[in-house]
Amino acid sequence: MRIRPLGDRVVIKRIEAEETTKSGIVLPGTAKEKPQEAEVMAVGPGGVVDGKEIKMEVKVGDKVLFSKYAGTEVKMDGEEYTILRQDDILAIVE
Amino acid sequence: MRIRPLGDRVVIKRIEAEETTKSGIVLPGTAKEKPQEAEVMAVGPGGVVDGKEIKMEVKVGDKVLFSKYAGTEVKMDGEEYTILRQDDILAIVE
Amino acid sequence: MRIRPLGDRVVIKRIEAEETTKSGIVLPGTAKEKPQEAEVMAVGPGGVVDGKEIKMEVKVGDKVLFSKYAGTEVKMDGEEYTILRQDDILAIVE
Amino acid sequence: MRIRPLGDRVVIKRIEAEETTKSGIVLPGTAKEKPQEAEVMAVGPGGVVDGKEIKMEVKVGDKVLFSKYAGTEVKMDGEEYTILRQDDILAIVE
Amino acid sequence: MRIRPLGDRVVIKRIEAEETTKSGIVLPGTAKEKPQEAEVMAVGPGGVVDGKEIKMEVKVGDKVLFSKYAGTEVKMDGEEYTILRQDDILAIVE
Amino acid sequence: MRIRPLGDRVVIKRIEAEETTKSGIVLPGTAKEKPQEAEVMAVGPGGVVDGKEIKMEVKVGDKVLFSKYAGTEVKMDGEEYTILRQDDILAIVE
């Protein structure tokens, strides 16, 4: 990946999933609300951020859930990414 | 459970309860206001969060009360969960 | 009581009092503005809350005054309670 | 006094004063804007409040000036009091 | 002066000045915008305020400039004063 | 200069510059948007400000860039100045 995030920031790429609703109708990716699942593409070095020692807990390739309104969207080489702070990542999906 | 929360975060699942009002009418789950009772499904490791040492006080299986507007709702495998910080859990119901 | 509050939280139950106005008219509980007096039903363990050591000053059975807009209302077994932080309790009524 | 404030809180009672305007017209208490002068009725113990050591500087009987919008108004035994933090008291009137 | 400010607070009295505009027109005090110059009437003792040691830098009689929207206006004996924190005083006019 | 700023405050005077636009039209000072360049007229002593040690980095005569909405404007002897905190100065122009 060409982006190297600073501090406690993480670059993620949303996973657009097809989903079958309870009633059995398949909703293709674009017809649903913005997905909150993403894959980690790059992880900052952590260290002292805003006066506090931050240890990075996620790694490249992790599937994560994140706050829908967190971070900043950037476009690189025609692809959309979100750059957010590790603290805006809610959980790792296993 | 497939979700592993980070830091002081907790994954809960709302308990939708049937309730008998004082006048004796039974309100099924969907007709009532959003319930605030939930079961703990997964608990983060705690540790240093935002520069402060956090000790996790709740454990998987606990019934808890939480602030109705706290946390983020996520959908996994057709089920709805809420991921919130332990501090948004008000009390354990025994 | 079945609710065990976490950290510096306190469970209180409002005291709905009849009151005689200066002009001598009795206002029954429901006709008045929301009362601010309450009885303490359960007290959290205190300890380190948000990085600060909190010592609990109120105990079960205390009559207290609290900020009208503080805390979260919960319904348990048909009764209404308020769960708030000890810091939102203004004074003990003796 | 029956109210015992917690922490750095102070119970005050507004002094409603008659005042003669420069033009010589007497404005009775109720016709003026809310007075900002008050008498201290009860003083909390101070101590560690929100992680900081607070020493109480006012005492019962002091006449004080306070921020008009500070604190919470409570009614006890038909009398109106304001409970505020000592930091919302601007000055002592001698 | 009858007002003794608490902590890092300062009592000031605005100086209403007549001013000659560039075009030579004299604007009497009341026709101009609220003046920002004032004289210090009383100074609090300083000390630990909000967990920080504050040393008072102004003294009674100093002419000061202050933020127009800072502080609280009080009326004492028919005179208007402003009580503000020393930090809202911008500069001393020599 | 007659103004002695307190703490980490700095007194600056805007530099109203004539500017030639790319198309070659000269915009006199008053027709442009508020300039952000200024000259430092007076510098406070620094020291402990709001609990933090501040070292002053600018000196009288420096040309600086500042946040357009920062600080407070004051008029002294018919001249307009801005008093702001050193932290609102973005850069020194050399």
Next chain:
Amino acid sequence: MRIRPLGDRVVIKRIEAEETTKSGIVLPGTAKEKPQEAEVMAVGPGGVVDGKEIKMEVKVGDKVLFSKYAGTEVKMDGEEYTILRQDDILAIVE
């Protein structure tokens, strides 16, 4: 460069790129939304900023991504720059 930023501030210059959309249409710089990529033109010395030790991680010539709404725009010698804090730089583009 003639601008020397203070503290943890960084001067950047936006890179206006031509871009080919997926459908193959070329959007010249001015027709697109504000670009978020920039080149670092000058870097402040870091040091203690707002009570916290800041180490500068970017250097002159780095290509960076930044929050679109961060910082202050300044015009110098007919060129537009943005001055922002290092913390508003999201990532370095390699």
